[in-house]
Amino acid sequence: MMSLGPYASFIVTSYAAVALVVAILIGWIALDYRNQTERLRELDRSGVTRRSGRSAVDAS
């Protein structure tokens, strides 16, 4: 077991805070992607398409 000395709480809190913020950032970006693609699919289903005629969700 790694010994972190008398200031272990400061070290552990730092690493936990970084992990938490990075996890929130990843979650927020993933959720945003899901929301945007879902809204595009809804628009696609209601017959609103891009001028190019391609599906709005199509990335290729």
Added chain:
Amino acid sequence: MTLIDLANPTRFLALTARLLPWLAGATVILLAIGLYQAALAPDDYQQGATVKIMFIHVPNAWLSMFVWGVMSIASLGTLVWRHPLADVAAKAAAPIGASFTFLALLTGSLWGRPMWGTYWEWDARLTSVLILFLMYLGLMALWRAVDDPSRAARAAAVLTLVGAINLPIIKFSVDWWNTLHQPASVMRMGGSTLDKSFLVPLLLMAIAFTLLFVTLHLAAMRNEILRRRVRSLQMMQASRVAFSSGAREDGASKEVGAT
């Protein structure tokens, strides 16, 4: 594929779809190696185990400035070259940069308490990084305040370029003013003063966090492009509805006039 090719959002989306899994994989592997090396690093003869905070504090602090640098280049792209993806890149980078800056401030505070005896000191380095964090928040607020993305982009680009003045102030604040913060020990003339046992994990973590930024930034740019597609399609749908209801009203008033 050239920069001009990437001006096409559809091509950019196709590229990110191919790249993102590889970037995410490389980030996870490098982070794992970096964290393992950081765990194995010895205690510092003065700081003891608290030196381990350096392996997350320094990459976040570097990225806080690096992301603003990326946004500044993107802002030039908006104002000078009018690259269609430049403002997408700038807008997508701001929340990520704000997060890294927040983490640099927080981990610095948590490192400062046992080493300096205080969580916060209004010295040049800490204050200039706090200003950077507030500027990130200001930019995000500006993007939200203006509805039209192209108008918001120009205002945000000017603000970003003005804010870039803060970057050399942050970098050289430890040389120009008396501060609790130690002078540069990695990127300095005459080479790093850090021992290899600290330098290697620090550089690994810095590369891993940079890759993390690139991955998150590309994903956030993809989301922003999709958001703009949603916006333009919704406007198209609204104008169709307005046109068809206008045509119906016209028809009805003609019928009333004929009777």
